[in-house]
Amino acid sequence: MSTVGETLKLLHPLVQKYLRQERMPHMACPGCGIGQVTHSVLLAIDELGLTPQDTVWVQGVGCSSRITYSTWVGDNIDAHHGRIFAVATGLKMARPDMNFILFTGDGDCGAIGGNHFIHACRRNLDVTAILFNNGIYGMTGGQVAPTSPLGAVTTTTPYGNIEDPFDMCQMAVAAGAAYVARWRSTDFKPLVASIKKGIQTKGLAFIEVLLQCPTNFGRYVLKTSSPQEVVKYIKEHSVTQKDAQKLSRDELAGKYLLGEFAYRPERKGIVERYQELLKAHRKE
Amino acid sequence: MAITIIKDFCKGCGFCITNCPKKVYELSGEMNKKGYRLPNPVRIEDCTECGICDLYCPDFAIVLEKTKKKGKGKEAR
Amino acid sequence: MSSGITPGRYFVQGDEAIAEGAIAAGCRFFAGYPITPSSETSETMARRLPEVGGVCLQMEDELASIHAIGGASVGGLKAMTISSGPGISLKLEGLGWGIKNEIPYVVVDIQRAGPSNGVATRVGQGDLYTIRYGSAGGNHCTIALSPKSTQEAFDLTIECFNLSEIFRCPVFLLSDETVGHTRELLAIPPEDELKVVKRFKPTVPPEQFVMYPLDTPGVINYPFPNIGEGYGICVSPYTHTPKGYASTAQEIQEKMAKRLVYKITENLDKLVRVEKQKMEDAEFAVIAYGGDARPAMAAVDIARERGMRVGFFRPIILWPFPDGEVLKVAEKVQTILVCELNIDGQLSREVARAAKGKAEVFHFGSGGVEPHLPMQIFNEIRRLYK
Numbered sequence: 001m002s003t004v005g006e007t008l009k010l011l012h013p014l015v016q017k018y019l020r021q022e023r024m025p026h027m028a029c030p031g032c033g034i035g036q037v038t039h040s041v042l043l044a045i046d047e048l049g050l051t052p053q054d055t056v057w058v059q060g061v062g063c064s065s066r067i068t069y070s071t072w073v074g075d076n077i078d079a080h081h082g083r084i085f086a087v088a089t090g091l092k093m094a095r096p097d098m099n100f101i102l103f104t105g106d107g108d109c110g111a112i113g114g115n116h117f118i119h120a121c122r123r124n125l126d127v128t129a130i131l132f133n134n135g136i137y138g139m140t141g142g143q144v145a146p147t148s149p150l151g152a153v154t155t156t157t158p159y160g161n162i163e164d165p166f167d168m169c170q171m172a173v174a175a176g177a178a179y180v181a182r183w184r185s186t187d188f189k190p191l192v193a194s195i196k197k198g199i200q201t202k203g204l205a206f207i208e209v210l211l212q213c214p215t216n217f218g219r220y221v222l223k224t225s226s227p228q229e230v231v232k233y234i235k236e237h238s239v240t241q242k243d244a245q246k247l248s249r250d251e252l253a254g255k256y257l258l259g260e261f262a263y264r265p266e267r268k269g270i271v272e273r274y275q276e277l278l279k280a281h282r283k284e
Numbered sequence: 285m286a287i288t289i290i291k292d293f294c295k296g297c298g299f300c301i302t303n304c305p306k307k308v309y310e311l312s313g314e315m316n317k318k319g320y321r322l323p324n325p326v327r328i329e330d331c332t333e334c335g336i337c338d339l340y341c342p343d344f345a346i347v348l349e350k351t352k353k354k355g356k357g358k359e360a361r
Numbered sequence: 362m363s364s365g366i367t368p369g370r371y372f373v374q375g376d377e378a379i380a381e382g383a384i385a386a387g388c389r390f391f392a393g394y395p396i397t398p399s400s401e402t403s404e405t406m407a408r409r410l411p412e413v414g415g416v417c418l419q420m421e422d423e424l425a426s427i428h429a430i431g432g433a434s435v436g437g438l439k440a441m442t443i444s445s446g447p448g449i450s451l452k453l454e455g456l457g458w459g460i461k462n463e464i465p466y467v468v469v470d471i472q473r474a475g476p477s478n479g480v481a482t483r484v485g486q487g488d489l490y491t492i493r494y495g496s497a498g499g500n501h502c503t504i505a506l507s508p509k510s511t512q513e514a515f516d517l518t519i520e521c522f523n524l525s526e527i528f529r530c531p532v533f534l535l536s537d538e539t540v541g542h543t544r545e546l547l548a549i550p551p552e553d554e555l556k557v558v559k560r561f562k563p564t565v566p567p568e569q570f571v572m573y574p575l576d577t578p579g580v581i582n583y584p585f586p587n588i589g590e591g592y593g594i595c596v597s598p599y600t601h602t603p604k605g606y607a608s609t610a611q612e613i614q615e616k617m618a619k620r621l622v623y624k625i626t627e628n629l630d631k632l633v634r635v636e637k638q639k640m641e642d643a644e645f646a647v648i649a650y651g652g653d654a655r656p657a658m659a660a661v662d663i664a665r666e667r668g669m670r671v672g673f674f675r676p677i678i679l680w681p682f683p684d685g686e687v688l689k690v691a692e693k694v695q696t697i698l699v700c701e702l703n704i705d706g707q708l709s710r711e712v713a714r715a716a717k718g719k720a721e722v723f724h725f726g727s728g729g730v731e732p733h734l735p736m737q738i739f740n741e742i743r744r745l746y747k
Contacts, residue, residue, distance in 0.1 A: 010288055010290070010347055011290070011344075011347070012290070012338075012344035012345075012346075012347050013347075014344065015344045019344075023606070024293065024344070025292065025293040025295070025343050025344075025345070026343070028295075028342060028343070029295075030295035030296055030297045030320065031295070031297035031298070031299065031342065032342055033342065034342065035341070035342025035343050035344070036339070036340065036341075036342045039339065039341075039342075039344065052593065053589065053591065054589070056588050056589070061598065066607070069595070069597060069607065070595045070597070070604075070605060070606050070607070073593060074593055075588040075589070075592075075593055075594050075595075076593075076594075076595045076596070076597075076605075077432070077435055077588065077594075077596045078595075078596060078597040078598060078599075079428060079431075079432075079458065079598070080428065080454060080455060080457075080458050080598050081598075083424065083425070083428040083455065083458075085425075086420065086424065086425040086426075086428035086429050086432070087428045087429065087431060087432035087435075088432060089392075089418070089420070089425070089429045089432060090390065090392065090428070090429035090430060090431060090432025090433035090434070090435070090436060090440070091432040091433070091435060091436045091588065092432075092436075093390065093416045093418065093429075093433060093436070094390060094416070094432070094433045094434075094435075094436025094437050094438045094587075095436045095437065095588060095589055097589075098588065098589050115421055115422060115425070116421065116424075116425055116428075118421075119420075119421040119425070186340070188339045214297075227297050227298070227299065228298065228299070228302050270418075274416060277411055278411055278414060281411040281412060282411060282412060282413070282414050283412040283413070284363055284365065284412070284413060284414065
C-alpha cells in the first residue's frame with residue numbers, strides 16, 4: 001500500500017508494520033509527545049490485531065493531525081479544521097464495518113470543532129477519538145487554546161490567559177460518549193489499555209491525552225526549552241481520581257484528573273440504531 | 285538487550301537518557317545529519333530490558349532486541 | 362443496485378423531484394440542515410432513503426452537512442446535501458475539501474431572496490457568483506446546472522450526479538424557491554431509460570495508481586478509490602502531491618491548480634447545455650434561468666404575438682458559463698435583455714462579458730420575493746425593442 005523510498009536496514013517493528021517508511025521520521029518537534037501517543041496507538045492496534053485494511057486514520061488540522069497524516073499505511077483522511085467528527089460521521093455511516101481512529105487537537109476538537117464534537121458524542125458515533133491536548137496551538141505558533149491554563153502567557157495572551165480551560169472529558173461525558181478517559185503521553189501502559197478499550201467499545205470513545213509541547217507551551221508558558229520540564233509540569237498538574245479524593249479544593253485547583261470517567265457500552269449509538277431503522281423500513 | 289539507535293530518526297530530545305532507570309544512556313558527541321546530538325547506550329551491561337527507552341522515544345528511533353544474555357553489545361546506525 | 366424509484370406520473374414540488382432524482386441517480390447518503398425553502402427535499406430524503414437502504418442524517422449545522430457528505434463519498438456512497446443562500450455561504454469552506462480532493466458529490470442551492478436571511482420563504486437569484494467564487498483560494502472551476510421546472514429538477518439532479526462522477530468533483534444544482542415550491546407534473550421514466558454513471562474504479566494495482574492526476578490535468582472519467590478498497594488513499598485539505606502527501610512546493614501548487622481548472626476548461630465541449638426558443642430569426646433575445654425562465658418565455662410569446670422578432674435563450678448550465686453559445690446569440694441579435702431576480706446584476710454581467718460587445722446587454726432585475734410577471738418583462742422588451 002505504500003512504496004518504500006529509502007529502505008533502512010533496520011526499522012522499529014511498528015514502523016515496519018504500520019507506517020509509510022518514506023514519511024519517516026515524522027515532522028514532530030524534538031521532544032513532542034505526539035510520537036509517544038502514536039506509539040501507544042500502534043501498540044493498541046497491534047495488540048488488537050487491527051489491520052491497515054480495516055482501519056482508517058482520520059485527522060483534522062493542527063499538530064496532532066499534520067504529524068500523523070499520511071504516516072499510516074492504510075487510508076488517511078484529513079479533514080478541515082474542526083470538522084473531523086463531521087467527516088467521520090460520513091465515513092462511518094458509509095462503512096460501519098471499518099474502524100476509525102481520530103487524531104484531533106485542543107483547537108480542532110474544542111474550539112472550531114466544538115459543535116461537531118458535542119454532537120458526535122451525543123450520537124455516540126462508533127469511532128475512537130484521541131484528543132492531543134498540549135494546552136496551546138502548536139502548529140500556528142503558540143496561540144492560546146481553549147485548554148490553556150488560566151494565566152498562561154501565549155502569543156495571543158501576552159498578559160496572561162484570562163479564560164478558564166475547557167474540561168473536554170466532562171463535555172464528552174455530558175454529551176453521551178460511551179467511553180471517556182484521560183491520560184498523559186507518558187502513561188504508556190494505561191493509555192494503551194484505554195485505547196484498546198475504546199476501540200472495542202461500541203460508541204464514541206474519547207481519550208484525552210495530556211502531552212508536552214516543548215516548542216510552544218514550553219517556550220511561552222513555562223519559559224523553558226526542555227521537553228523534560230514540560231513533562232514534569234504535566235505530571236505536577238495531574239492527579240488520579242483516587243489521589244484527588246485526598247486533596248483539598250485549593251490543592252486540586254489547576255490540576256487535571258486522570259483515569260476513566262465513563263464507560264457505558266450498553267448505550268446505543270447512531271450506527272447501531274440506523275441499522276435497526278433500515279431493517280424496519282427498507283423496501284428492497 | 286541489543287539496542288540500535290536509528291540515527292536519522294533521532295531528534296536529540298534526551299528522553300531515553302533521562303528516563304532510563306539504570307542510566308544506560310549518555311549524550312554522545314556524535315551528531316546526525318540534522319545536527320541532533322545522539323544518545324549512546326554506554327552502560328549496556330546494566331540494561332534490564334525494561335523497554336522504557338523505546339516507549340519514551342517519540343520518534344521510533346530506538347529498536348530493541350531482547351536477548352537471553354545481558355549486554356549483548358550495542359550498535360549505533 | 363436498483364434505482365429505488367417507481368416509474369409513473371406524479372404531482373409534486375420541485376424540491377421533492379430533486380430527492381427522487383437523487384435516488385434515481387444512486388444517491389445513498391444525504392446530510393442536511395433544515396433551511397427554507399429546501400427542507401422539503403430533506404424531508405423527502407428522510408422518508409425515502411431508508412426505503413432504499415441509504416443513510417439520511419439531519420446534521421447539527423450546515424458545515425457538518427457538507428463535511429459529512431464529503432466523508433460519505435470518500436466512504437463509497439454517492440452523496441448530496443441541500444441548502445439555500447445563507448447555508449450555502451456556510452458550506453463554502455467545506456466545499457473546498459471536495460474540490461481539492463476531487464470528491465464527487467452534489468450540492469443543491471434553492472435560492473431565496475437575500476442578502477443575509479432575506480425573505481426565507483420567497484424566491485431570489487443571488488448566488489450565481491457565490492457558488493462559483495465563494496470557496497477560498499480560487500484555483501478551481503465549478504459545474505452548476507439549473508432547472509426551470511419540476512421535471513427538469515428531477516432530470517438535472519441525475520445529470521449533476523453523473524457529471525460529479527465524470528469530472529470527479531462537487532457539482533451544484535442551482536435552483537430557487539419558485540421551482541422548488543411549484544407543484545406540477547413529474548414523469549419518472551422506467552429504470553432502463555435512466556442514464557446513471559457509476560463511480561469509476563482503478564484498473565491498476567495500488568502501487569501504480571495515481572490518486573490525484575496532477576500530471577494529466579485534463580483527464581476525466583478518472584477513478585476514485587474509496588476507503589477500505591486497498592488503495593491506502595490519502596485525502597487532505599492541504600495542497601498535496603499526486604499521492605496525497607502535503608506539500609509546500611511551488612511546482613505542486615501550480616500543477617494542482619491547473620488540474621482543478623483544466624479538467625473542466627479542457628472539456629467544455631461536454632458541458633454545453635442551453636435552451637433556445639424562437640431564436641432563428643430573432644433580433645432581440647431574452648435570457649433568464651430557473652424560476653424566471655418561464656415568465657421570460659411567456660413574455661417572448663407576447664412579443665411574438667405583436668410581431669416583434671424576439672427569441673428566448675436559457676443557460677441550463679450556469680457554470681462553466683456557456684460563453685460560446687451566448688456569443689452566438691450576441692452576434693445574431695442587436696439587443697439582449699437579461700432577466701434575473703437580483704438588483705446587483707449577476708447573470709447579466711456574465712452575458713455582457715460573453716457577448717464581447719456584439720450586442721447591447723441590459724439587466725432587468727428585481728430584488729426577488731416574486732419572479733417577474735410576463736407583462737413586466739414584455740414592457741421592458743417593448744421599451745428597448747428597436
